Amino acid sequence: MNSLCPHCGWPDAEVYQVVSRRLTRDSGLMSWTRCACGSLQMRQQPRGKETAVVTRGRPTADMATLRHGHPELPSV
Ligand SMILES: [Zn+2]
Numbered sequence: 001m002n003s004l005c006p007h008c009g010w011p012d013a014e015v016y017q018v019v020s021r022r023l024t025r026d027s028g029l030m031s032w033t034r035c036a037c038g039s040l041q042m043r044q045q046p047r048g049k050e051t052a053v054v055t056r057g058r059p060t061a062d063m064a065t066l067r068h069g070h071p072e073l074p075s076v
Helices: 061-068
Strands: 017-023 029-034 040-045 052-056
Antiparallel strands (some): 017 029, 029 040
16 A cells, blocks of 8 residues: 555555554454544554455544644644
């Protein structure tokens, strides 16, 4: 896997944070991970195969706020 997060450019191969992991019925692995930007990813790894990012969420609101820049807001 050599894709990058479209939101922050973090390499998908380097998991930032694992939120949950569980085995699927057919001995594959399904995991939810969080990217550095806060976007959640659902990853699926069929047994004996490479992990693939199935779906990807949006970055957290904080990140969106930072990106668009709201100087009127107090800094966190
Ligand atoms: Zn990201």
